[in-house]
Amino acid sequence: MTAQVLNQRWSQAWGLISRWYSIPLLLLVWQLAVGSGLVESRLLPGPGRVFTALVTDVGNGTLLYQASVTLYRALIGFALAALVGIPFAVAMARSRLVRNLFEPIFFFGYPVPKIALFPVFTYVFGIGTPSKIAFTFLECLYPIVVTSYFGFRAVETRLIWSAQNCGADPLTILRRVILPAALPSVFAGLRIALPVSLIVVVITEMIGDSVGLGYYITIWNTRFTFANVYAAIVVIGICGLALDQALLLVRRRAVYWQREAA
Amino acid sequence: MRINSAAVQHWIVPVVVLVAWEVFGRAGMLPRYLSAPSAILLGLWELASTGELFPALAASLYRVAAGFALGTLAGTIVGLGAGLVPGVRHFFDPLVSFLQGIPKIAFLPVFLLLFGLGHASKISIIAFSCFFPVFIASRHAVLSVNRILLWAAQNMGTPRRTIFFRVVIPAAAPQLFAGVRIGLAHAFVVLFAAELIGSRAGLGTIITSAEEWVRFDLMFAGILCFAVLGFASDRILLAIRARVLRGQTIGTEEQGMR
Numbered sequence: 001m002t003a004q005v006l007n008q009r010w011s012q013a014w015g016l017i018s019r020w021y022s023i024p025l026l027l028l029v030w031q032l033a034v035g036s037g038l039v040e041s042r043l044l045p046g047p048g049r050v051f052t053a054l055v056t057d058v059g060n061g062t063l064l065y066q067a068s069v070t071l072y073r074a075l076i077g078f079a080l081a082a083l084v085g086i087p088f089a090v091a092m093a094r095s096r097l098v099r100n101l102f103e104p105i106f107f108f109g110y111p112v113p114k115i116a117l118f119p120v121f122t123y124v125f126g127i128g129t130p131s132k133i134a135f136t137f138l139e140c141l142y143p144i145v146v147t148s149y150f151g152f153r154a155v156e157t158r159l160i161w162s163a164q165n166c167g168a169d170p171l172t173i174l175r176r177v178i179l180p181a182a183l184p185s186v187f188a189g190l191r192i193a194l195p196v197s198l199i200v201v202v203i204t205e206m207i208g209d210s211v212g213l214g215y216y217i218t219i220w221n222t223r224f225t226f227a228n229v230y231a232a233i234v235v236i237g238i239c240g241l242a243l244d245q246a247l248l249l250v251r252r253r254a255v256y257w258q259r260e261a262a
Numbered sequence: 263m264r265i266n267s268a269a270v271q272h273w274i275v276p277v278v279v280l281v282a283w284e285v286f287g288r289a290g291m292l293p294r295y296l297s298a299p300s301a302i303l304l305g306l307w308e309l310a311s312t313g314e315l316f317p318a319l320a321a322s323l324y325r326v327a328a329g330f331a332l333g334t335l336a337g338t339i340v341g342l343g344a345g346l347v348p349g350v351r352h353f354f355d356p357l358v359s360f361l362q363g364i365p366k367i368a369f370l371p372v373f374l375l376l377f378g379l380g381h382a383s384k385i386s387i388i389a390f391s392c393f394f395p396v397f398i399a400s401r402h403a404v405l406s407v408n409r410i411l412l413w414a415a416q417n418m419g420t421p422r423r424t425i426f427f428r429v430v431i432p433a434a435a436p437q438l439f440a441g442v443r444i445g446l447a448h449a450f451v452v453l454f455a456a457e458l459i460g461s462r463a464g465l466g467t468i469i470t471s472a473e474e475w476v477r478f479d480l481m482f483a484g485i486l487c488f489a490v491l492g493f494a495s496d497r498i499l500l501a502i503r504a505r506v507l508r509g510q511t512i513g514t515e516e517q518g519m520r
Binding site for chain 1: 271273275276295349354356361372375376447450455458469470484485488493497
């Protein structure tokens with residue numbers, strides 16, 4: 001009996017190891033490569049030194065402050081894009097005039113690398129926070145509008161007709177029929193846009209700013225202190241993971257009748 | 263041509279914006295950094311006739327093409343491997359799920375130091391950032407191939423090689439293309455950021471040096487080239503996709519719009 005339990009435990013543990021071994025393995029290889037002097041430790045500091053840099057700068061609040069600036073910019077830009085984009089997608093889906101006027105802007109603008117416009121944004125909005133938020137807004141607007149537009153278009157006309165038949169007014173139909181039916185697509189668009197917001201803020205901070213994680217990376221890079229660069233990369237990774245999990249949590253609440261794919 | 267026909271309405275917003283930009287720009291009512299569209303076209307002509315444009319265009323195009331090709335190739339091969347072999351999948355999954363959320367441009371300082379300011383650092387960081395979306399798409403694509411198709415092929419005694427090339431690859435192709443398209447978009451973002459942050463050639467350099475000379479018409483001309491380059495590459499990819507997947511897209515709503 002106990003042997004059986006032990007066996008089961010062992011196979012569970014083995015499953016866990018075989019699934020997650022690559023991260024500790026790579027850390028080990030990294031440490032060995034640096035320790036043996038195979039890689040120059042100035043260029044690639046060992047995991048220990050990165051961890052020390054991480055703990056030091058999280059401890060004295062530097063990294064937390066820079067991360068809060070970056071997250072603030074990313075989330076404001078993202079929220080503005082959602083606030084403007086979702087109603088806009090509804091309008092495009094429901095009104096032929098709005099659709100005809102703006103479809104070319106969104107579908108031909110979608111594959112255009114909008115990052116090229118960032119220098120113009122710095123002239124219009126200045127170099128600091130406003131230009132980052134405005135640019136994040138633009139970058140997030142496209143996936144949100146395009147993805148949720150397809151969702152709103154795909155709402156079955158039958159559902160709308162039967163609601164009208166029951167005497168529902170347009171606002172009730174929007175709130176109780178169209179919105180719930182399109183909600184999974186809306187969340188799909190939000191989930192594409194959220195990491196985009198973080199990426200865009202970091203890139204634009206690297207191009208030019210005096211605060212934020214992107215700036216932190218650039219400044220430690222010019223001082224050739226790569227342990228801090230890697231520490232910032234770890235912080236960005238954790239922020240991205242946390243944002244995605246938070247969005248999934250909201251989605252689970254809002255779209256409780258359908259589970260997300262992967 | 264009635265005013266309420268779709269074809270006319272499609273053009274209203276772009277034409278109104280361009281005309282207003284030109285008119286207000288000529289009247290001097292716009293800030294100086296918003297060069298009028300006609301001035302931008304003249305700037306483009308100036309760049310082309312002084313011979314600055316084409317070397318820069320060639321440098322940018324070379325970097326993005328080489329990086330995209332390398333990253334897509336590696337992402338496809340490793341992703342297919344991860345989809346087919348559990349061992350490969352277990353090795354890459356934790357790494358990818360952590361690295362995927364990080365803007366790859368954050369590694370640019372490291373790549374610049376490793377490979378210098380020239381082509382190699384741009385190509386390698388573009389390849390690095392293309393790898394992830396392509397890997398994820400091809401891994402998922404292989405895993406979501408309909409079992410019944412595989413069983414049917416096995417039942418008829420198809421050799422494994424043939425199953426791979428005739429069943430798995432065609433079934434995985436649509437999802438794979440979706441990943442490649444995301445990779446292409448990433449490639450251009452990374453190219454631009456890399457050229458702006460540390461480079462001595464390319465369209466990004468034209469844009470930054472135009473800013474320094476306070477020649478906003480040239481800056482916009484560079485931006486225009488960059489936008490056209492990105493847009494055209496996406497259209498080429500969609501055309502290839504339509505050709506490869508012809509027969510698979512019948513009856514779906516996509517008309518190359520997304």
